Amino acid sequence: MALEQKLSLKLTQKLVMTPSLQQAIKLLQMTRMELEGVLTQELVENPVLEESSEIVETPTTQDQPEPVETEPKQKEDPLDSIDFEAYFGDYMEGSGYASIREEREEAPLENTVAREADLYDHLLWQLHMSGASPEARLIAELVIGNLDPEGFLVASFEELVELARCDLAENDPEELVALVEAGLALVRSYDPPGIAYPTLRESLLAQLAAAGHGPESLAWKLIEEHWDAFLRRQYKELAKTLGVELKDLEPAVDLIRSLETRPGRKFSASDTHYIEPDVVVKKIGDDYVIQLNDDGLPKLRVSRAYRRMLQQMRTDRDQGDAQQYIKDKMRSAVWLIKSLDQRQRTIYKVANSIVQQQRHFLDHGIEHLRPMVLRDVAEDIGMHESTVSRVVSNKYIHTPRGLFPMKFFFHSGIDREYGENISSLTVKRKLTQLVENEDPRNPLSDSELMRILRREGIQIARRTVAKYRDELGVPSSNDRKQIF
Secondary structure: OOOOOOOOOOOOOOOOOOHHHHHHHHHHOOOHHHHHHHHHHHHHHOOOEEEEOOOOOOOEOOEOOOOOOOOOOOOOOOOOEOOHHHHHHHHHHOHHHHHHHOOOOOOOHHHOOOOOOOHHHHHHHHHHHOOOOHHHHHHHHHHHHOEOOOOEEOOOHHHHHHHHHHHOOOOOHHHHHHHHHHHHHHHHOOOOOOOOEOOHHHHHHHHHHHOOOOOOOHHHHHHHHOHHHHHOOOHHHHHHHHOOOHHHHHHHHHHHHOOOOOOOHHHOOOOOOOOOOOEEEEEEOOEEEEEEOOOOOOEEEEOHHHHHHHHHHOOOHHHHHHHHHHHHHHHHHHHHHHHHHHHHHHHHHHHHHHHHHOHHHHHHOHHHOOOEOHHHHHHHHOOOHHHHHHHHOOOEEEEOOEEEEHHHHOEOEEOEOOOOOEEHHHHHHHHHHHHHOOEOOEOOOHHHHHHHHHHOOEOOOHHHHHHHHHHOOOOOHHHHOOOO
């Protein structure tokens, strides 16, 4: 059988991710902060783009936007150009060039923001004020550098000795061990109490000693001799073992509970992160008005100067490369502007659908939050679920009920014997209220919580109650039980 080559035509259909579509999808899932950075970078890299000072009205519920064409119409280019030398000559010789060299007044000193001292700064400040010897200071700095943000020592004693040997190689091994012990004791004597210990048990004992409670105290014995039983809350057995009444054990347990389980907690420097909503919902009369928050985002437009420049280049064949470069940048600018417009319109449609479907929540509170999934919004606005997922990802909506992530409104429902299904968030809120109002000496088990909810018509399984309780960070009934 002979092999032969043939030419054939075949017509097929397939989905192709064009550069404009890829850009639109990428912009859709960005946060406001990320989008602002991308637009600023585009203004720097694309000379055809410029920031417009014109005010663009944000669509509201009274003025719903209509879909726009995403591809520019194929017409003859109306773009023109200007003389290069004249254009850039005006730029270099104008007032803008002079403003680069003008001297500007620096910001006042009181307007500068200082970084708050963290645990390491606090310990190093005490070390530098202690007047310790250079060798002791070196070991102490080594110990401080091996603490985690909560104040616990993450390196073993042997590892500290080996690290110290790198800087103190001239010392004999016994002397080096003594120096590490002295440096470790020096750091442990600093504020806060219980710092630089490898375990919570040792840290609590150090805090008891700093408070004046020695080995003879009942609290010390609970931690030192009966740590495992204390963690399991076996108070009756502990009272019997220690030979005391159960009521006499209460002060010792309260004392231990007052100790700090993370000694470096109050020095943890956590930066405050401010959230700017992407959508603002306001109630005007009986209607809810949706406004897109585009404050701080540059309003982009195509430069008129480059339009004129390109139109003039059409008659000059010697500038073909420059003409093609400007055309490519012009096309990129048009794609970006249309992708931004499509992004804003899509976010508006999703927000409007959420507001319409969660009207009872906005009117009456979380008890009236209805179950809703991505498919509900996707079918309402005629888009795919993946598009809705990208819209609600990392975006926030400010409502009269507060500031919420847009994903907050999407939860599965729990069946009810009567009425519509109830949102899982509403069930979690009911669980929280039941736990807060329970008897501390006889806390409600997962089975009892299930029976209470079922009496209210909420069909829920015990394992679902346990799952929601874990998500809420509520301990089990055994851990919540108080015997005093």
